[in-house]
Amino acid sequence: MVGVPHLSDQGTNAKYVEDVWGIGVRARRDEKGIVRREMLEACIREVIEGDKHNEVRKNVMKWKKLAKEAVGEGGSSDKNIDEFVVFPVFPATR
Known part of the structure; x- marks a missing residue:
């Protein structure tokens, strides 16, 4: 998996993919904040x-x-x- 975070919790998800679960890598942005084609290719490879x-x-x-x-x-x-599913939403009344 290649993580390319953009908004919200996606950065956290990408960190988990790479650092915690170890099931992929995170694409890094360049100095302009853009993930370049070359970066994606390197991550996929x-x-x-x-x-x-x-x-x-x-x-x-x-x-x-x-x-x-x-x-x-x-x-x-x-x-x-x-x-x-079995747990009652409201306690039973007696």
Whole structure:
């Protein structure tokens, strides 16, 4: 993944992609604040065939496995949606 943040929380998302989750790189702006074609090409090449390729691929597979476990039966997301749907909005009156 190549992060190209523009507004709002996209900078945070791009930081997570690169620094926290390790599933891609963040495109840097030039001195005029523009992400140039050459920068995008370099980022894409880095993810596809560069030094970070193996690390990114390993991390993507790790996060894919964790996501499948979370949404699978008995996973954390599965349990949370069940709890959300079953949990009463208003306490029962007696």
